[in-house]
Amino acid sequence: MLGDLLALLAGDRRADRVVPPTGFTARLTVFASAAMAFLAVFALALSLATGRLAERWSEELARSSTIRISAPPGQVEVQTQAVLRILATTPGVASARALSAAEQRALLEPWFGPDLDLSALPVPQLIDVVETAEGFDAEGLRLRLAAEAPGAVLDDHTRWRRPLVAAAGRLEALGLMSLALIGGATAAMIVLAASAALAANARVIRVLRLVGARDVYIARAFVRRFTLRSMAGAGAGTLAGMAAVALLPEPGPEASFLTGLGFVGAGWLAPLAIPALAGAVAFAATRFAAFRTLKGLT
Amino acid sequence: MIEFRDVAYSYGGGELLTGITLSLAPGSFHFLTGPSGVGKTTFLKLCYAELIATAGTIEIFGQDTRSMSRDAIARLRQRVGVVHQDCEFLDHLPVDENIALPLTVSGREAQIGNDLDELLAWVGLRERRHALPPELSGGERQRAALARAVITSPELIIADEPTGNIDWEMSLKLLKLLIELNRLGKTVLIATHDLNLIRAARAAQASARVLRIRNRRVEPAGAEL
Numbered sequence: 437m438l439g440d441l442l443a444l445l446a447g448d449r450r451a452d453r454v455v456p457p458t459g460f461t462a463r464l465t466v467f468a469s470a471a472m473a474f475l476a477v478f479a480l481a482l483s484l485a486t487g488r489l490a491e492r493w494s495e496e497l498a499r500s501s502t503i504r505i506s507a508p509p510g511q512v513e514v515q516t517q518a519v520l521r522i523l524a525t526t527p528g529v530a531s532a533r534a535l536s537a538a539e540q541r542a543l544l545e546p547w548f549g550p551d552l553d554l555s556a557l558p559v560p561q562l563i564d565v566v567e568t569a570e571g572f573d574a575e576g577l578r579l580r581l582a583a584e585a586p587g588a589v590l591d592d593h594t595r596w597r598r599p600l601v602a603a604a605g606r607l608e609a610l611g612l613m614s615l616a617l618i619g620g621a622t623a624a625m626i627v628l629a630a631s632a633a634l635a636a637n638a639r640v641i642r643v644l645r646l647v648g649a650r651d652v653y654i655a656r657a658f659v660r661r662f663t664l665r666s667m668a669g670a671g672a673g674t675l676a677g678m679a680a681v682a683l684l685p686e687p688g689p690e691a692s693f694l695t696g697l698g699f700v701g702a703g704w705l706a707p708l709a710i711p712a713l714a715g716a717v718a719f720a721a722t723r724f725a726a727f728r729t730l731k732g733l734t
Numbered sequence: 735m736i737e738f739r740d741v742a743y744s745y746g747g748g749e750l751l752t753g754i755t756l757s758l759a760p761g762s763f764h765f766l767t768g769p770s771g772v773g774k775t776t777f778l779k780l781c782y783a784e785l786i787a788t789a790g791t792i793e794i795f796g797q798d799t800r801s802m803s804r805d806a807i808a809r810l811r812q813r814v815g816v817v818h819q820d821c822e823f824l825d826h827l828p829v830d831e832n833i834a835l836p837l838t839v840s841g842r843e844a845q846i847g848n849d850l851d852e853l854l855a856w857v858g859l860r861e862r863r864h865a866l867p868p869e870l871s872g873g874e875r876q877r878a879a880l881a882r883a884v885i886t887s888p889e890l891i892i893a894d895e896p897t898g899n900i901d902w903e904m905s906l907k908l909l910k911l912l913i914e915l916n917r918l919g920k921t922v923l924i925a926t927h928d929l930n931l932i933r934a935a936r937a938a939q940a941s942a943r944v945l946r947i948r949n950r951r952v953e954p955a956g957a958e959l
Contacts, residue, residue, distance in 0.1 A: 648836055
């Protein structure tokens with residue numbers, strides 16, 4: 437097979453000419469490869485974007501925690517100061533600060549409106565904790581809080597993070613599965629087109645066999661043709677897909693889920709592998725179809 | 735060169751050929767005759783492994799055709815020049831590329847230049863080298879097929895009714911070409927039902943041997959030929 441691949445790259449004008457041009461199957465291969473490559477660009481963009489999203493969610497949520505202090509009015513400030521002292525000496529805590537009344541009001545505003553009087557409500561005090569890259573020992577911190585500030589509850593976002601990261605991971609897997617399905621569908625289509633071309637050229641193949649052509653020689657002529665057509669179609673489809681991704685409208689903050697859908701930085705190089713992969717799929721698919729058909733001929 | 739040992743060939747439940755035991759020696763000249771449909775083409779196909787015997791053994795160049803791989807059969811055909819009854823060509827290629835096809839497919843393109851020019855002149859198709867096969871007359875097709883069969887300088891030349899579609903004058907020209915090849919040491923096997931052609935050949939080539947298919951068997955023809 438390696439020899440075939442090298443021969444394919446080198447090309448052979450005379451060998452190429454022994455198989456007549458096949459109009460319909462040629463157009464079908466180019467069109468289908470282009471369409472599949474176009475879809476593959478979007479599947480790849482989705483997969484890369486959800487991968488980034490999962491990583492970002494995981495990192496952002498993992499590096500921040502919240503401590504909620506629910507205590508009688510006279511105890512809130514005392515326990516808040518106690519918690520801040522504990523946090524200042526806790527390894528793995530980069531910074532910690534108590535949210536101001538205005539910040540807490542802003543958090544509740546979507547539910548209660550702008551005229552909320554916090555002093556009339558038993559709203560707990562919130563402390564925003566930012567972790568270092570190493571993170572802190574959550575269980576140890578909980579024990580210290582329980583001892584020195586009994587009204588403090590640590591929420592390290594684990595129960596939020598897990599389903600979000602799992603969802604993003606599933607989306608990423610879905611993107612990869614779409615790529616695999618596109619590859620499979622492309623292979624099936626090329627097998628059909630190549631089989632049709634081989635059947636249409638049964639007489640040519642018979643003549644070639646009778647003058648001493650080996651199967652590998654006959655197959656190579658078809659394989660080269662279908663591989664190059666598939667690569668050309670996939671190249672056009674990939675460029676069109678990349679242009680479409682580049683022209684996607686920028687989402688606003690309200691569409692934060694879509695933020696980052698597309699390619700970023702070196703990620704723009706990833707779709708350039710699609711034509712080569714399409715060529716590899718076409719090479720294997722046509723080779724399979726050719727040898728299967730040739731075995732049925734004398 | 736070719737050895738048949740008690741060979742039979744059956745197809746579709748019927749036995750077309752049976753009990754064939756004979757040998758074709760290197761450098762010999764053979765005719766195979768018999769009425770149409772008697773099995774001449776089947777016999778020839780057994781001689782270049784397009785068909786495989788259903789019983790008995792056929793050895794070509796010392797190899798048993800039943801145990802040959804597809805690649806081995808392809809290599810065998812590079813040593814055998816065949817002029818088919820229907821003179822099939824690749825219609826999208828000009829005559830010269832069709833004639834050179836056996837060299838092209840066997841990776842001997844370097845030989846094409848000189849051999850092809852000589853051969854085109856020999857069969858009188860130099861002026862028609864760029865024509866496409868559908869543009870050729872029956873005689874030109876036969877001569878192009880002969881040129882294609884001999885371009886690799888094969889050890890064995892097999893021709894199936896090579897004069898079937900051409901006039902007597904052209905038939906004699908073709909026969910002369912085949913006799914020349916035989917004098918160069920090539921083994922020649924021609925299937926024909928044209929007895930006049932056989933008589934003309936024997937007049938020019940006294941050693942020509944005539945085989946006949948009768949009652950599904952291949953046997954030496956009688957003195958009437």
